[in-house]
Amino acid sequence: MQSNHSLQSERDAYLFREGTHSRLYDLLGCHPLEEGGARFAVWAPNAESVSVVGDWNYWSGDADPLAPSPDGTGIWQGQVSHAAIGQAYKYRIRSRHGSYTVDKADPVAFSAEPPPATASRICELSYEWGDAEWMATRGPRNALDAPMSVYEVHLGSWRRRDGLFLDYREMAHQLAAYVNEMGFTHVELMPVTEHPFYGSWGYQTTGYFAPTARFGSPQDFMYLVDHLHQQGIGVLLDWVPSHFPTDEHGLGYFDGTHLYEHADPRQGFHPEWNSSIFNYGRPEVRSFLVSSGLFWLNLYHLDGLRVDAVASMLYLDYAREHGEWIPNRHGGRENLEAIDFLQTLNRAVYREHPDTITVAEESTAWPRVSRPTDMDGLGFGEKWNMGWMHDVLAYMKQDPVHRKYHHHKLTFALMYAFHENFVLPLSHDEVVHGKGSLLNKMPGDAWQQFANLRALYGFMWAHPGKKLLFMGGEFGQRREWTHDGELEWWVCEQEGHRGLQRLVAQLNRVYRGAPALHQVDFSSSGFEWVAADDTDTSVFAFLRKASDGSPPLLAVSNMTPVPRTNYLLGVPLGGHWRELINTDAAEFGGAGWGNFGGVEAAPVRSHGRRQSVCITLPPLSTLILEHRP
Known part of the structure; x- marks a missing residue:
């Protein structure tokens, strides 16, 4: 229109x-x-x-x-x-x-x-949308008490046809079918805003109002969003207001002056990314960026924005040495103009589209990122929990025999888990630039690597916070991700990879169907430790609780290859505790240790509770059990 x-x-x-x-x-x-x-x-x-x-x-x-x-x-x-x-x-x-x-x-x-x-x-943007049902009901689907399991996708390398890019319409049908099969609630598209260098993955944007023509027309991209919506899948866009490339045809030195960027390189040039930084103090630039963000929500029906590199916007000394940056008017390192811009952006988004969500990729301890602007927050709906991601991966890389010395890395996140509305991200950033794939980060032989990754996913899906997994992680791609070519889909024919894929699908089904796993993600009332300090056995156990009276869940992780039989855990309620997830189940490629589908609580005191369950903990595994009266 x-x-x-x-x-x-x-x-x-x-x-x-x-x-x-x-x-x-x-x-x-x-x-x-x-x-x-x-x-x-x-x-x-x-x-x-x-x-x-x-x-x-x-x-x-x-x-x-x-x-x-x-x-x-x-x-x-x-x-x-x-x-x-x-x-x-x-x-x-x-x-x-x-x-x-x-x-x-x-x-x-x-x-x-x-x-x-x-x-x-020159183009016009007319399109006949068919997603009215989704648009009328998406508010509860994007709410903070809703399940949100996000599949992060790079469109150019998810799948290809004879080595060539799929177009947006081909992608629509294949992606929707796969995402529904796997049980994810949303997809997050790495930037589709037009970018001259494909190898930037979209993060060096020149066209802030144009979907990349590599995969088709604007109407083709609308079709992709429309079809995903009609299949019940939300769509988030990775959006980059933090910097832009210096290509001559782009925004840089636009009218013979530094119009969009700061003139002083201490403020206007990004040393890590060799790109220009927007001048957030210029009102017209703020209008340009706010309009870009709203454009994708207004005209393309997107369900939210994941805002890239927020930390680089907030700190004037980001990636700079002493003397390479200019303090603010108070002598501090905070970028006051960027703070004002982010607050303006979030106010505009939630004013015009209260049924959408904004998510900050922010890697520091900046306070109140996901708190309202009238509480002196930045106004985002959610924030990536980068600290959790770094700690968990650092822990999982350890040989299990040494994990007892790093036990705190899996418990520390609960010290601050409810200070923000956190997303737990295992994103593309963790499988590039020599970091290796998620599977190859795991220690041990091939069987132990798969078992470790399955245990990690079980722990992640049970842990407070929304979920994000980069494509390929769901089936344990062996090689590091590259934007050239497609994912290693052929490995899904192998049992270990196929079993991991089945597990992720089952985790998503359980997560979506169990209110205790998603209703109270951002308050301590939804979480309770059972065993947080069993360092010698590297066992972690906690309860998740719903707000609507639904049954509580017990999550238990054994992060060693030693099976633990007759392990006693205190529980709040007597009766049957049914096994919803056992990452060691044979169908997921595990050894098949378990509890024959569930256990009965007994009136035996443990962990400060009057009832307890005596369970078998499979090696390198996570169990999720649901109370059944």
Whole structure:
């Protein structure tokens, strides 16, 4: 659906300058006209002249000049009668500073040429959606008390056809069928915003309003989201407002000045990623970014944004040595302008789409990331628990004989687990750059590696917090992930991999069906330790509790290859405790140790409770048991 705006109003200009405009895509960019031709508008306040060059005028710089807006916003605009849908175009910008002239892609383009070409394309965004049922009911599905098990996907390397990319529509059917088979509730797409370098995985974005043309048109991407919704699957987008690449056709030095980025490299250049940092103190830049975030929710029906690299935005000294950064006005290291931007973004998202969610990838102890802005929080709905991820993987890498010396790494997260609304992430970042695959991080022989990973997944799915698993982890891909080629699907024919895949599917089914595992993820009332300090045997046991009176669950992990028989654990209720998950079950590739489906509680005191169960703990395993009166 195209905007009816023809020129910005006084209110638009005010909101743009204030940094709170959330629909700049209605005003800027290219909008086809019903009578033919198109309207163009671009923000370039330091330009001497701006013209549109494209296929229709043979890229002639003087054929279609734009005029500056009289309101002083720095917007250049005009209509071009011969421009047509599907044609490529750029803005030829001559700066008033020196002799700088450059052809720039449209920062608010809705479509782009397939890389390595860099021009924008004229397009319209009409689409007949079929996901009305999902949109009307998604609020409870995205709520904090709902099950959220997220499958993180890189579209270019999930599956391929004869070595070639699948398009968005092919991906829609294959991905939806697989995600439902595996029981995940949501998919999280690594950035699909247009990016010139495929090897950046989308994190070096140039097109903040355009899905990458590598896999099809904007309508094709809409079809992907629509089909996933119709199949009951939520869709989150990995979105990157933290930095952008320095490619000439992109946002950098846009009108002969540092328009979108800070001019001082101590603030405007990211040393780790060789990219530019947005100037969050400039209101027009904040409007641009807020509009981009809302665009994907408004026009593409996405269910939320995972905001990348939030820590790099919050700290002025991020990845910098002494003397390489500029303190804030109080002399501190906090980026006050970035804080204000993030709060503005989250207020806008939850104001306009309270049934969606924003998730922060934030790796430090910054307080109140997932608390409302009126509580002095950043306003995110959830935050990745990077500390949990690092501790758990560090623990699991240990030879089991040494794990008793690292016991705290699996218990420490519960010291702070309810300070934020945490997601437990095992993401793409953990299986690249020489880190190896999740399976290959596990110690021991092949059988023990699978057993360790199964035990880890059982522990993770029982632990407070929403879940995220990167593609390939669900079946234990052996090699490290690469964006070239597809996942090692062929290994699923092997029993160990197939068993792990079955386990993840079963964990998701149990997780979704057991309120105790998801209703109270962010409060201590939903969790209770039973055994947190049995370091000698490396056993961990805890209770999960629901808020609606549903049965409590007991989770027990044995992180050594030694079976433990007659292990006594205190429980709050007598009666039968049914085994919902046993990661050592033969169907998952395990040895088949267990409790014949469940155990009976007896009136024997243990762990401060009047009832207890005497259970067999399989080697390198996690059990999840549900109380049945």
